[in-house]
Amino acid sequence: MASNLLIDEPPLQVLPTLAKKVGLNEAIILQQMHYWLNPNHNKNLIKERHWVYNSYDEWQQQFPFWSKETVKRTITSLEKQEIIYSEKLSDHKFNHRKWYTINYEQLQAVEKRPDRSGQNDPIEKNNLTRSEGSNCTDHYIEQRILTEITQKNTPEGCAPSSEIMINFWNEVIEQKSRKVHLTPKRSYRLEKLLKSHFASNEENWTAYCSRIALSPFLMGKGKQGWKVTLDWATDPQNIQKIFEGNFDGEDYKQKVFTEHYSEQNALEVIHSIKNDPNTKVFLNHLIQEIGCHDFMNFFTRTRVLEVKSNRATLSVSKEFYVTYLPQKFYQNILSSLKAVESEIEFFDLVFVQPEELSNVLPTSEKLP
Template sequence: MPIERGLDPHINHASENSKNYINFFTYSEYKKEQTKYSYFKLEKVFGTRKANFINKLKYWLSKCGRNINGISGKWIYNPTHEWANQLNCSTSTIKRLIKSLEEQGIILSKKVNAKRYNQTKWYSLNFNLLNNMLTSQDIKDNTVKNKWTNRLVQNEPIIISNNRNNYTNTSSKKFKNNYSDSKEEEINFSNVLKERTAQKTKLTTNETKLVEQMVYLWNKVFIYSRNPIKAYISKSNKKALVDVLNNHFEGDLDKWREYALAVNSSQFLMGEKETKKNFRAIFSWLIKEETLEKIMNNEYGIGDRELDMNNISKNIEEKKEEVVNKMDKKISEYMKIKINDKKEREEFIEYVKSASITEDDRYGILKNIIKQVPKNYILEREEYKEIKENLYESYVMKKHLSITKIEVREKIRNKIKKIIENKENSHKLLEELDKKIMKKQVLKQMS
């Protein structure tokens, strides 16, 4: 049965009865599927991790592999992070394993979907080549075994077993090649692991510069955003950033920048889509393996939003109004602290009832009342509550500051306009306007 066009890249379409992802299989099922190939031989030829991956791939091909029109053999798709879960390793390790086995010709891969946005790879095994390699692999003598052991020491963790526990050491120098004779109590494994962790997180000078460039390029993409998703460097993410650049973008900073642009092009990721929890992406989540894969497969509505760099004027206007609203709110809050709110509200109600829209309106607030709406409606009815509150704030401001709410807002807009006129770099405006919002002595802005 041919693969339908436009398949969802994150659903396993290997069989009608299969679930969204390939599930873990039991040890007994695993043993049944090892009858054809000797795991010992696979390990001797390919190493432990590759042998494990080949066995897993073979198992799932036999269980739920799918025929693809015009291509021989069985094929299957499983997301990288699911392979990683099954093999208990990182997705970057899986990617290296797949790439290496593809180069050896053991794994075959095809992009079977015609749609440009769906470039999902499906995998199969080259059974002819695999059989030939295993057939030519005879059991070697002790000399060959020793050479193989040395190779394992260089490339794989050293395992020490007393039939109860497995300990892993990542440095052959720690054991001086006599690990089989060492006593468990003589080895401080926690210190070894701590040293190894420190080595993994410590970056070279070039890697540090790369991480700095990654953060700079990312923030440059978002510099025009009203609410940017800011990149940053921390102890916990700097190694992850290097891995992301190398494993997902081939070390290419231009491709990393394109990823930032993709994020900026999504309403959902930028927090502009209505969701139950008001979701908005954060940088630490965006550099996770699973998130990267989904975004690079055009999930999360990539492309449904205009890039901020193409919308600078609109963003500045929207930011201006945001500043006006926030400063206006701060002034109102300030006034309520300084006055007797209950007393002022009672006097406000009496003022509105007694004053005429055209006469006796010494505070100039009633001219803003809709003439067709009776004053008692505004004072008493719920649907006019917002208008009533705005009138009250204008009343208090005019009474104590000699300026109405509308005049305050206009004055703030004029000050912002001057800031814009004096700024040569438009991308710095949004940051400057944000600083204005944070000013504590807001009233001084009105003087």
């Protein structure tokens, strides 16, 4: 019987010799970066070098057996060894994203330096399974790769979905008050709760938070001024009370009757945008992709700031949208950007305060 843990998909590759020179984690990321820099499919030729952009979150998605912090530490290590270059290549003042390329000249020099023995956690040799005639060092490197990947199937620290949950809670419930911080213990609890009470669907959690936000009592407007806390709201007994409508106010009841925004409301938002054809084309197409309800909830203040080569830069009105919107609407956003420019393959989201955004938009445009 075949196992899902055996290779039936394109594997990550690493050369044992490279791992001995720069470190195991560094070798894995460097090999993947080399793949993305291949001129056959990389058209980002800048300063006579090919460059690749991925955020730490996007790099982590390529290495699901590592945490985001492990990816950051590994990339920083490669930067310190001067094996990779990282630069901010965009001239746009709101775009602080880093691009990466490999310093192949430095990599050639690395070939001559001593191996980095002991860089990874030691593994007892008597716990390794030897094959016939496999007494060479490369065999042990391969075993260490297998062991590290197996041990890190469960991400360290906090899971991405719990980060989304905590960000939405802070944005909707805490607002300008003290933010709730995500810890490994809280992350585990939120992940478990997402599966048991919200059908593993982050949209159900966002709807839950929005329902709380529309309750005057839960938001501290009752006689005693008590306000809901995350620990209280994630207690299963209290979740049931909220689902049963025990704390619903008039605002929520009104929302139930007008849950779906009309197409006319959405089109009025787009009509109010002046002298920005790229944004109008993008938003018009996006409405068809995601519907008026999600459009009115998340995209009314989104603008196309820049289209350059095969990449676009969009502004968003809330900081947590930078990570939340791509996870929820990635294909919809990309498809709508292709309606603006068919060559677009990548996009960046940048958080811009409304007052700052007015400085980069045409003066005749008024934000809805």
